[in-house]
Amino acid sequence: MRRAWVFLLGLFPWVAGAQESLPKFISEVTVNNVTVDVVVKDAQGLPVNGLQAKDFRLWEDDQEQTITNFLAVEGGQVSQAKDPSLVGQPMPRLVVLFFDLYLMTETDKRTVVNTVQDMLEGGLPPGQEVAIVSFDGTLRVHTEPTASSERLLRALKEVLRLSATGLQRQIRLSAFDVRDVPARETWSTYQYRRAQNQEYWFEMRQMVSRLERAFSAALQRYAKVPARKIAVLVSPGFPRAENVPIYRDYDFWQDTPPEYRHAGLLGKTALQAAEAEYTLYTLDPSGTQLTTADASQRSSPLESGDVGNAAFWREADRKDTLIQAARLTGGEAIFSTDAGAALADVERITATYYSLAFQPPHAGDGKRHTIRVEVVGHPEYQLTYRREYVDRPIAERDADRIRAGLLLGEQSNDLGLVLVLDKPTSKLRVGARGMRVYRMGAELRIPYAKLTLLPRGNTHWGQVQVVILVVDAAGNQSELAHQLVPLELPNNQVEDARRRGYFAYRFTLELEGGEQSLRVAVEDTLAKATSTVMAALKL
Numbered sequence: 317m318r319r320a321w322v323f324l325l326g327l328f329p330w331v332a333g334a335q336e337s338l339p340k341f342i343s344e345v346t347v348n349n350v351t352v353d354v355v356v357k358d359a360q361g362l363p364v365n366g367l368q369a370k371d372f373r374l375w376e377d378d379q380e381q382t383i384t385n386f387l388a389v390e391g392g393q394v395s396q397a398k399d400p401s402l403v404g405q406p407m408p409r410l411v412v413l414f415f416d417l418y419l420m421t422e423t424d425k426r427t428v429v430n431t432v433q434d435m436l437e438g439g440l441p442p443g444q445e446v447a448i449v450s451f452d453g454t455l456r457v458h459t460e461p462t463a464s465s466e467r468l469l470r471a472l473k474e475v476l477r478l479s480a481t482g483l484q485r486q487i488r489l490s491a492f493d494v495r496d497v498p499a500r501e502t503w504s505t506y507q508y509r510r511a512q513n514q515e516y517w518f519e520m521r522q523m524v525s526r527l528e529r530a531f532s533a534a535l536q537r538y539a540k541v542p543a544r545k546i547a548v549l550v551s552p553g554f555p556r557a558e559n560v561p562i563y564r565d566y567d568f569w570q571d572t573p574p575e576y577r578h579a580g581l582l583g584k585t586a587l588q589a590a591e592a593e594y595t596l597y598t599l600d601p602s603g604t605q606l607t608t609a610d611a612s613q614r615s616s617p618l619e620s621g622d623v624g625n626a627a628f629w630r631e632a633d634r635k636d637t638l639i640q641a642a643r644l645t646g647g648e649a650i651f652s653t654d655a656g657a658a659l660a661d662v663e664r665i666t667a668t669y670y671s672l673a674f675q676p677p678h679a680g681d682g683k684r685h686t687i688r689v690e691v692v693g694h695p696e697y698q699l700t701y702r703r704e705y706v707d708r709p710i711a712e713r714d715a716d717r718i719r720a721g722l723l724l725g726e727q728s729n730d731l732g733l734v735l736v737l738d739k740p741t742s743k744l745r746v747g748a749r750g751m752r753v754y755r756m757g758a759e760l761r762i763p764y765a766k767l768t769l770l771p772r773g774n775t776h777w778g779q780v781q782v783v784i785l786v787v788d789a790a791g792n793q794s795e796l797a798h799q800l801v802p803l804e805l806p807n808n809q810v811e812d813a814r815r816r817g818y819f820a821y822r823f824t825l826e827l828e829g830g831e832q833s834l835r836v837a838v839e840d841t842l843a844k845a846t847s848t849v850m851a852a853l854k855l
Contacts, residue, residue, distance in 0.1 A: 348679035355700040363668045375688040385673035392667040406443030408543035416551030417452035417480045424601040425480035428655040435656030451530040453791045455723040485555045523555045533720035539592035547594045552602035554634040586641040590705040596645040598638040601653040646702045680709035715798035718783045722835040731847035734761040760821040764813040768842040778803040783837040829855040
């Protein structure tokens with residue numbers, strides 16, 4: 317199986333005929349405002365209304381924080397706010413409905429979409445908008461956020477016309493049941509089986525990773541929408557499997573296999589969703605896949621207590637992955653084919669909550685932070701909120717937002733970008749017989765006439781963010797490469813640079829052969845304008 321990896325090497329900028337060295341860019345001080353949406357229920361599970369800011373205490377990393385802003389919402393309407401004019405108004409809410417057609421089956425897709433259509437016939441609550449996105453190997457936005465039932469129903473018809481490819485994504489590899497082998501050969505057989513099935517585990521992680529990156533890109537696309545943000549991931553979580561490795565109980569005592577547990581594969585996406593202040597709900601319409609995942613093909617029925625059967629653990633981890641991802645953000649995992657009823661429940665749960673804001677002493681430190689909230693004097697209350705988040709730098713978050721446009725294939729080139737590719741050179745990779753690796757230099761030219769440059773003393777300055785992504789024919793993506801690049805020109809060179817000069821950004825690609833799509837985006841951070849260019853590579 318060919319693995320498509322892309323390495324971006326030696327990212328460095330230079331300017332044709334205008335700039336000799338990289339200037340130091342003076343950035344502005346950023347104040348980090350963190351919002352935590354908290355659902356409070358009493359011991360009977362009923363919503364608790366009427367609480368005020370003084371009733372809450374909030375800690376980050378076990379350090380108590382001052383609540384700088386407070387908002388209470390009841391039934392979708394603001395009941396308390398610092399700005400009195402907001403009281404009684406509908407609270408804006410955004411639902412990103414993401415259909416994972418990559419791992420879902422056609423039957424499950426049709427059942428889910430039909431129930432959502434029935435629910436939308438009655439319209440949306442005041443203040444709510446829905447965006448519909450799907451991924452079947454290609455990321456598609458069927459409708460941007462809208463409150464129009466008509467537009468949403470048209471978008472769902474588009475989803476119905478697409479094929480759900482879950483059955484095509486089954487992992488079909490040979491499995492070896494050590495129960496059929498004499499005891500004296502058990503150890504050697506285990507080693508053989510373990511080596512033979514490494515590809516199985518790799519392929520499963522690859523499939524989930526493709527889904528995870530597409531879903532993250534969709535969330536980042538709407539991360540800056542000023543609303544209570546809710547994401548609903550309709551997905552089984554794991555690919556279906558015709559077989560899975562089988563372990564004997566004895567193997568667990570001798571050498572516990574480290575690769576048979578895979579809970580938490582959506583953890584990175586959940587942290588990014590929490591960072592962008594989404595509440596994530598996972599909706600799994602697939603039921604149980606336990607009986608279809610047995611690789612042994614034995615006549616006796618599968619026993620759930622058989623700890624030596626990886627199929628049992630795989631199914632447990634599949635559901636645990638969905639549960640853990642949702643809970644980290646303050647959401648829930650839902651296992652049902654009635655997506656309409658599930659969305660109605662999500663609306664009911666998220667329509668009443670308290671929004672607490674604080675300003676931590678860090679901004680974009682890239683670290684993982686924990687959150688804890690309590691209601692003073694009421695330990696019996698049940699509180700649901702996001703428990704963790706990663707405070708990534710703004711540039712990294714913006715790069716992820718731009719990734720969504722690259723995956724969607726959006727091509728807008730108002731900045732007049734020109735991409736020049738060098739002739740590739742090839743070599744054989746050591747340790748991978750017959751695997752040819754290509755290295756290719758590239759130059760991205762950005763005309764100064766299209767960039768925003770502001771006067772500052774004896775110079776004009778600006779800043780761009782360059783984002784580079786490579787996608788192969790199988791949908792594998794390179795790691796997202798991005799860099800903030802400062803621009804600075806002496807005042808006496810600005811006019812000439814705008815008339816005939818450009819900023820040149822050079823980078824190097826290293827990738828395997830085959831068909832690849834090189835996608836490059838540039839954002840003028842002052843003008844908030846983004847342009848993209850793409851190139852099809854056949855190596």
